[in-house]
Amino acid sequence: MSGIHADRRHFLKFVAGTGLLATTAPSVLAACGGSSQSGAVTSLAAGTNPIVDRGAIRIGYLPITDASPLLVAHATGALTNEGFAADSPVLFRSWADLVEAFQAEQVDVVHLLMPLAVQLRFGAKLPVKVVAWNHTNGSALTAAERINSVSDLAGETVAIPFWWSIHNVVLQKLLRANGLTPIIAGDASRSDGTVKLVVVPPADMVPALASGSIAAFIVADPFNALAEVKDAGKILRFTGDVWRDHACCVTVVSENFLASGAEKGQGLVNALAASQLAIADDRSAAAAILSDGGYLPQPLAAIERALTHYATEEYFESGAIVNREWSSERIGFQPFAFPSYTEKLVSSLKETLIDGDSSFLSALDATTVHSELVADGLARAAIEANGGLERFRLASFERVETIAP
Amino acid sequence: MIVRPDSSRKEILRRIGARLVALVASLGIWWLASSVIWSANPVISNIGPGDAIPALWDGLLDGDLVSDLGSSLTRLSIGLAIAFIVGLPLGLALGSNRLLEDASTPIVNFLRMISPLAWAPIVIVAFGIGDVPVLFLIAITAVWPIALGTAAGVKAVSPALKELAESLGASRRERLRFVTSPVVEANVLTALRLALGVAWIVLVPAEMLGVDSGLGYAILNARDQLDYSALGGGVLLIGITGFVIDALFRRLFRVDPRISM
Helix, strand or coil, X not given: CHHHHHHHHHHHHHHHHHHHHHHHHHHHHHHHCCCHHHHHHHHHXXXXXXXXXXXXXXXXXXXXXHHHHHHHHHHCCHHHHCCEEECCCEECCXXXXXXXXXXXXXXXXXXXXXXXXXXXXXXXXXXXEXXXXXXXXXXXXXXXXXXXXXXXXXXXXXXXXXXXXXXXXXXXXXXXXXXXXXXCCCXXXXXXXXXXXXXXXXXXXXXXXXXCCCCEEEEECCHHHHHHHCCCCEEEEEHHHCECCCECEEEEEEHHHHXXXXXXXXXXXXXXXXXXXXXXXXXXXXXXHHHHCCCCCCCHHHHHHHHHCCCCHHHXXXXXXXXXXXXXXXXXXXXXXXXXXXXXHHHHHCCCCCCCCCHHHHHCCHHHHHHHHECCHHHHHHHHHCCCHHHHCCCCCCCCCCECC | CCCCCCCCHHHHHHHHHHHHHHHHHHHHHHHHHHHHHCCCCCCHHHCCHHHHHHHHHHHHHCCHHHHHHHHHHHHHHHXXXXXXXXXXXXXXXXXXXXXXXXXXXXXHHHHHCCCHHHHHHHHHHHHCCCHHHHHHHHHHHHHHHHHHHHHHHHHHCCHHHHHHHHHCCCCHHHHHHHHHHHHHHHHHHHHHHHHHHHHHHHHHHXXXXXXXXXXXXXXXXXXXXXXXXXXXXXXXXXXXXXXHHHHHHHHHHCCCHHHHC
């Protein structure tokens, strides 16, 4: 019981802290401003006084830690500080539900798997824009106890959350690098080195692994942490250890939303960036908000583990983390969408097996997708307004993609 | 084909005409909903008759929907067979033993009122994903109508008729063969038809439990692929197939539709 009280105190302190951060950041910025550059930033920055009325905003999300920045932005009032009247975020149970509600304009802001955003924009030809990365990494390949390496997956079934996902992309890279062939239909065979992929709702993955009907699953946290906490499986490899600081879920809005005035897009990304910093500054407190606030249904232990438990000896020894020198995080929080990632993702998607019509991909030029799909200037400004690159553990607005399956 | 006493050529034409009018009207409402009322909705506007019917045709031509239909019908048959193997003896026992029936009625009524989908989480924990949970859900849906229908059939055999047969010197076997069986058989067939209907309804959501084929999977995957016309095509195929298997069943076993449902 005292734990709960401690959490609540923590929570209040946390909210107060982020509130302070969001309201003082611009004044500090204005105080040290003076150059024309930071002046331009100030006009876009968080909580400019007087606050612009940016109207109502409706958030749709799935119950995974990937949604944290949006949820914490609601919980801590970061959205209110930006002049939004934020409704309680609406929980959806599947990507299909979420995308349908988004298309029907029942929600304004959603977090979507980056490949799903590509599919929405170029496959379904809907006017959607990626305004920020929700987070980096945050997923893992979790396997049954009897599986000790990726090559042990020959002849087994592995669950993925969605065909259009970074999970599917990374898993297939891992399998191919280990000489295995992913298959969609039929049965996997150990002698042929085939691995059957099957789409399973994340909430069903842990029980399916525990019952032995799948050998592994690759999905966002906290389901990996949940499997660890419940002794249903172990982390075979973190996805962020395969593709360094990859994006997974991105924040998506419609072009209508961006065009509806009051710099709504900038306000949203500012709030998101403030929320990401708040989470990164006190991850345990963020876990408490997500759990106590009723945003995520999973046990606090799993959520906290998903946010905090990474660079430990156990993972170095087990091989869950091979690239120790990357000094990545289990889940990282920064809003900037790197163009190099979009390009690499699109070219990777072209090599990825998907049970569906992916013919539109062949006509896509990987180098031009980013400029059409992503409004990355918003995150650039939000980072400047929230303390600059270093505050977000970034070195530059450019990078080279590192993939080591 | 059941020939109704009053049916004449004219009567048949009248019926066909009425059905055609209803069909055209339904298509009209469907078109109105998808292409006029919700024409701005990016999801519903893609599920109109002009999208779904070609999508169904394409799916059948390229064989994807045919193999999905095959998997679904296989699962339906196996699930129903399990339900029959369990339900028939259960129904016979319940119908012929008063004490057993009194004792188990509350339990049976409790179990049959649980939505098969409410079992899904438990089934996944117990059996994992794949074919087994789907078969379980179909079987547990279909077993109750079969058991209760059989029990009702056994009880429907008039005691007077049994006594009459006995007094005429019919042996136990003869009584079962000529008195009990015909009555029970009609009831079992009606129960089976009912079970077939509910099993088909449950099959589609059950196939969303991590299988890689079947009409339920086709619909789920069409949603994930944002391919809403294929989704419409899948829904059409489910409805048409359900209609056809019910009609075939009636024809094969000569179940009179007027007394069955």
